[in-house]
Amino acid sequence: MRIHTIRQRLRDLGAKPIHEQRVLRLWSQALPQDSGRRQLQDFLPQEVREALPALVAELEGLARLRSQHPGDDGSARLLVELTDGQMAESVLLPRDGLCVSTQIGCAVGCVFCMTGKEGLLRQVGSAEIVAQVALARTLRPVKKVVFMGMGEPSHNLDNVLEAIDLLGTVGNIGHKNLVFSTVGDPRAFERLPQGRVKPALALSLHSTKADVRAELLPRAPRITPEELVEEGERYARATGYPIQYQWTLLDGINDTEEELDGIVRLLKGKYALMNMIPYNSVPELPYRRPAWEKAAAIARNLHQRGILTKLRNSAGQDVDGGCGQLRARHTGATGRKVLPIRAEAQREQSKP
DSSP, rough: OOOOHHHHHHHTTTTTTHHHHHHHHHHHHOTTTSSSSSOGGGGGHHHHHHHHHHHHHHHTTTEEEEEEOOTTOOOOOEEEETTOOOOEEEEEETTTTTEEEOOOOOOSOOOOOGGGGEEEEEOOHHHHHHHHHHHTTTTTTEEEEEEESSSOGGEEEEEEEEHHHHHTTTOOGGGGGEEEEEEHHHHHHHGGGGGSSSOEEEEEESSSSSHHHHHTTTSOOOOHHHHHHHHHHHHHHHHOOOOOEEEHHHETTSSSSHHHHHHOOOOHHSSEEEEEOOOOOOSSSSOOOOHHHHHHHHHHHHHHHHHHHHEEETTGGGGGGTTHHHHHHHHOOOOOOOOOHHHHHHHHHHOO
């Protein structure tokens, strides 16, 4: 289901743009369609009013809550069922944030993530993306939406940008509170600046070494860390938002002094924020998170060397639900990935 499909259906019923906007605004904000000062019979055309109950029921059915897993940190992992029975994951974040999924599965195949184990199964439509937000808003306020759930947003650009446009206009989400996360697809760098809603940008870096990054993100575009930062800096200066660089800390793999030196070399003087995220351990995968003390020392080291760094804990650690784990447990997708040769060698070298 696409947002433009909903608009076309409303137009076919005689709705004008102002009528479409009202229906989409109330739906995306999880408000009843009879909300507001103007009565439906005084505002919407009769055919639209008559079709509205069925349309609302259809929109509410785009994303249904299958299960909820609250965490001690104030987050909650949501397993969301779509109309065809496929399962997506959303995460209610502390401080009124929400992480949404843009694909079922993923083609990038990050070796430390469960989502990519089955490859890409299908795209999530723009209306299904917004439906995750509407569903979350029935549970708590949502003032920030990050596109960091299942899938690679740049591989589903039309749907993601359509959802961003709606959320950044009638959806009542500030533009800088819409965060587009990508491994660095050139198509995203080309199209993001063209939209009337320009989201903040988060780039998955994970290593300053091109060969190591290629092993960790085996099917990501072959863009070097230097090129990735250059593209990010250009977008940051154009929008006025700092780039959020994402770095999943993997014990013995990308937490070395050499990598820290590389981060300083790449990001010194850039309009950037480094998010250090200790790995959310997945029992089916061989990677492990470093000790919190070590992670804190890494963040402190970078901060002292002029790199604005935040040490973040992946939400819902205690409910063991990250990186596609909820969906994997539901579908029975298990198994272990083999460590890349370089990563395995680094891990062996790190042992005492």
